[in-house]
Amino acid sequence: MKPSTSPRPLAAALKDRTEPVTVWGAGFIGLSAACALAEAGFPCTVLDTDAHRVSEINAGTVPLPGFEDVIPLAAARSAGRLRAAAADDPEAAAARVHLVCVNTDRDGSPVTGPLSAVLGAIGRARTGGESLIALESTISLRWLDELVPAALGADPATDTSLHLAAAPRRDWMLSPDMNLRTLPRVLGTARPDSLPLARLLYEAISQSVHPAPDWRHAGLTKPVENLYRYLDLVLTNQLAEAYPGLDVPEVLRLAGTKWNVPTFHPSIGIGGYCIPLSPRFAVDGTDQDSPLPLVASAMDWDGDHPARVAESVLRISDGPIGILGLSYAPDARIVEGSPARRLAEHLLAHGADVRLHDPYFTPEEITALTGARPLRWPDDLDGLGTLVAATPHALYADLPARLAALDNPPALVDNLGGYATALRGTTVPYAEWGTPAARTPAAPRP
Structure with a gap:
C-alpha cells in the first residue's frame, strides 16, 4: 500500500478506487472512515500517535471499547486493503489523498494543536502534483482562513494543485444504522474545481452527498x-x-x-x-x-449547571453518595464532557463522600479522572445513602431488582427516568431528575 507514483490524474485514480488514502486519527471517526474506504476498494492507511491502537488494529481488534460491533474492522482487513501505522509513517504522509479525523477539542474547549501538526506533516511530505485533503474534524471557520493555509504552507486559492474540503461527520456513534454510509454527507471545497474530486471520494462511501457552496458553509454546518x-x-x-x-x-x-x-x-x-x-x-x-x-447566555448558564445539580443532590442525600456511570453514553468508554465527572468534582468540593463505578473504566482510572473513590458493583450499594444513576449501561439493567432486595436501599436519583416503571410500588426512595423529589428547593435566605 505505497503511495501512488503513477502519473495518472488523481480523478482517474479516485474513480476506479485505486488511489491510496491516508486517514489521520484512529478514534471512532477515523477508524470507521478507514474501514469504509477499504471496504469500498481504496488502499487505506490509518495513522495514530497511540502505539497500542496501531498494534490492536493491525491485529484485527477494534481498540475502542463499546464499538466492537459498530466498526467493521474485520471486513475491511479481510481484503488486505487496511493497515495502521504510526503518525510519522513517511509513505502514508506522502499520499495524495488525506482524511483528517483528529480531535480538535480538549477539556471542553477547541484546540488547534493536533490539526496544525497533521497539516504540517502533510505539507512537508507533498512532492508535487495534485493533493486532496478533507477535514472531517469539527472546525472553526477562522481556522479555515488562518490555520490551514499556514500549517500547509500553501494557499488553496492560488495553489490549484491543492484541493481542500470540509466534510464534517454527523453519525450517531452508538447506532449501527446511523453511520457515515447511511446519513447524508455535507461536502464543501475551498475552490469550485475541487468539488468533483471530493465527490468521487465521498460518493464511494456515502449514499447521499449534499454539496455546499464552499468549505466555509460545510464547515459551519x-x-x-x-x-x-x-x-x-x-x-x-x-x-x-x-x-x-x-x-x-x-x-x-x-x-x-x-x-x-x-x-x-x-x-x-x-x-x-x-x-x-x-x-x-x-x-x-x-x-x-x-x-x-x-x-453566550446559554453557555454561561450551562457552565454553572453542574454546581446546581450537586447542590440539589446534597439537599436530598443522606450518607455516602454513589454514582453509576462515568461515560456520557451507555455501553461506551467516552469520558469527554462527562456530566458524572463534573458532578463528582462538585460534590467532593462540598466534602461529600463520593463513590463512582463504570464498567468501562478501571478503579484507578475512576479515581484519577474524578477524585472519587471506586464503587464496587454491586457490593457497595448497601452502604450508600444516595445513588445517582447517571449512565444506563447494560450492566445496570437489574439495578431496580438489586435495590428493591436491600433492607435499607439508598435513595435513587435517576438521571433520565429509565428506572421509574421498574421501581414503582417498591420501597426504594426514587427521584426522577426534573421532578419535585429530585429538585428540593434550597432554604430561603434570611
Whole structure:
C-alpha cells in the first residue's frame, strides 16, 4: 500500500478506487472512515500517535471499547486493503489523498494543536502534483482562513494543485444504522474545481452527498446542527430549575405530543464530544465582538449547571453518595464532557463522600479522572445513602431488582427516568431528575 507514483490524474485514480488514502486519527471517526474506504476498494492507511491502537488494529481488534460491533474492522482487513501505522509513517504522509479525523477539542474547549501538526506533516511530505485533503474534524471557520493555509504552507486559492474540503461527520456513534454510509454527507471545497474530486471520494462511501457552496458553509454546518440541540437541552434544564414544584419531565412529554415538538428530558448535564462544544466552535468562527448573544447566555448558564445539580443532590442525600456511570453514553468508554465527572468534582468540593463505578473504566482510572473513590458493583450499594444513576449501561439493567432486595436501599436519583416503571410500588426512595423529589428547593435566605 505505497503511495501512488503513477502519473495518472488523481480523478482517474479516485474513480476506479485505486488511489491510496491516508486517514489521520484512529478514534471512532477515523477508524470507521478507514474501514469504509477499504471496504469500498481504496488502499487505506490509518495513522495514530497511540502505539497500542496501531498494534490492536493491525491485529484485527477494534481498540475502542463499546464499538466492537459498530466498526467493521474485520471486513475491511479481510481484503488486505487496511493497515495502521504510526503518525510519522513517511509513505502514508506522502499520499495524495488525506482524511483528517483528529480531535480538535480538549477539556471542553477547541484546540488547534493536533490539526496544525497533521497539516504540517502533510505539507512537508507533498512532492508535487495534485493533493486532496478533507477535514472531517469539527472546525472553526477562522481556522479555515488562518490555520490551514499556514500549517500547509500553501494557499488553496492560488495553489490549484491543492484541493481542500470540509466534510464534517454527523453519525450517531452508538447506532449501527446511523453511520457515515447511511446519513447524508455535507461536502464543501475551498475552490469550485475541487468539488468533483471530493465527490468521487465521498460518493464511494456515502449514499447521499449534499454539496455546499464552499468549505466555509460545510464547515459551519456541524456546529450549527449541534447548536440547535444544545440550546434545546439547556432550555430543558432551565425549565427543571424554574419549576421545582412541577414534574417537568411530564410537562415535556405532554408538549411532545404536538406534531412539531421534540421530547426532551432534563438531565444532570450535557455530555459528549459534539453538542457541548458546538457553541464554542460557532462563536469562535465569527469575527464579531459579541456574537450570538443567545448562545453566550446559554453557555454561561450551562457552565454553572453542574454546581446546581450537586447542590440539589446534597439537599436530598443522606450518607455516602454513589454514582453509576462515568461515560456520557451507555455501553461506551467516552469520558469527554462527562456530566458524572463534573458532578463528582462538585460534590467532593462540598466534602461529600463520593463513590463512582463504570464498567468501562478501571478503579484507578475512576479515581484519577474524578477524585472519587471506586464503587464496587454491586457490593457497595448497601452502604450508600444516595445513588445517582447517571449512565444506563447494560450492566445496570437489574439495578431496580438489586435495590428493591436491600433492607435499607439508598435513595435513587435517576438521571433520565429509565428506572421509574421498574421501581414503582417498591420501597426504594426514587427521584426522577426534573421532578419535585429530585429538585428540593434550597432554604430561603434570611
